[in-house]
Amino acid sequence: MSGFDVQRVRADFPILRQEVRGRPLVYLDSAATAQKPQAVIDAIVHFYQHDNANVHRGVHVLSERATEAYEGARETVRRFINARDAKEIIFVRGTTEAINLVAQTYGRKHIGPGDEVLITHIEHHANIVPWRMLCEQTGAVLKVIPVDDRGELVMDAVDALMTERTRILAVTHVSNALGTVNPVKELTRRAHAKGIPVLVDGAQAVTHFPVDVQDIGCDFYAFSGHKTFGPTGIGVLYGRLERLEPLPPYQGGGDMILSVTMEKVTYNRVPHRFEAGTPNLEGAVGLAAAIRYLEALGMQNVAAHDRELMAYATKALESVPGLRLVGTAREKTGVLSFMLEDIHPHDVGTILDREGVCIRTGHHCAQPVMQHFKVPATSRASLALYNTREDVDALVRGLHKVLEVFK
């Protein structure tokens, strides 16, 4: 495809140049964490070598540079997801913290006994547990949109589940365990028609296709730096300004304060109100570098590569005797979860590892998904922009080895 040369992309990721277990590394675990291009590594090194200082409070040149880099990163994220205003971008530790922030600010303010929080059956734990905690704290009720055997949401059930007591819909954009792409724009439309705000967990989405929060229309959108080819410990909560501005603070200290006396505290405006303490500066700088890297590749090109490779991998896996894909949604990206005969995924993972192929095995922090499909765990190969058909072929060869061991 034009503008996207996967071999050139691979050359940007130094970690991929190594051998493991005596074989070339085949990394198929990017849904857990993605590898980092040299541009991200360089940006972090450059920041520490030249610009490191605390932000927003120094009068010296380094603090000015660090502040510029940090606030510049906010603008880069805004552009990446097409938010209206950089003030709508809050830096947090990751998707998990972003969702907890919304649950503990928006949720504590607006949700009370008997109110309902609506999620789906294919959420990972980070978009279940904060809501379960909120329900325990407030007496609210957690309701769940069911999923069918393909791993698609049962859309016919949605309208009935959105009641006059529903106070928020929290839904993943892409399932980390199944790869299902949820119709978040349509869900948001239906929720808004009933006055229900929507949070979208975009941790598995932003790396696979262009995301436009204004087009989706959601109220909140969360994603992590480390799955977006950036550093760990940094993530983003997008919130529409009119949603964020009335919210109380989340944590206290540092830049979230305008003034303090022993009698009274005046809180800063958004986004700083939600960024207590010294922020993860190098994380924001690294994430901005990762986003610039993605923008240079072009997210449309990344999405086209993803579609082509998913189609190839799906066909290749289906050719393996005894292999059953778990999750066969019509709209799917990035993830191939499967069972191989009755061989436990842990055994599959161990044997593949000896072939230099890294996949994830287990419940992927999405135990309700496993319960729905009545499996204790799955093997999960997840794809990213640096993966190739050769990687998929190595996976398939490895799976034949597994069958050989267990024949």
Place this chain on the structure above:
Amino acid sequence: MSSDLSDLYQEVVLEHSKRPRNYRVVEGHNREAAGHNPLCGDQLTVTLKVEGDVIRDIGFQGQGCAISKASASLMTGAVKDRTRAEAEALFERVHKLVTEGPEGLDVDALGKLAVLSGVSEFPARVKCASLAWHTLRAALEGRGEAVSTE
């Protein structure tokens, strides 16, 4: 197959994982415990009939990988008709075997359990091999709560 893989998946291990021995609930059991490996979601239950200080019968049920199933199956054969102290001592030796390897151990005295020696080359799999044993210990101690490998 690479040699460490064939050490891990020895024929006896594969055979026990496919046809686990004592895969049942012991009738009239007077000890029971559940074990859980939250890392992979594996769960098993061990039931025992203990008379005096002796394990007269033992069974297990649950789901897990080949290593955890084989280890549980081999365990049931090894501790039957042993005293609680003997079972404890055996656990100590098996734990040493799967974490450190066979060096310094009287492997012959371990009988069939010696096939678990390959696990020591796979640190990520130690919990799989020891789940059943932790659960046995909990059952013998009469602990009500589920044990976890974490």
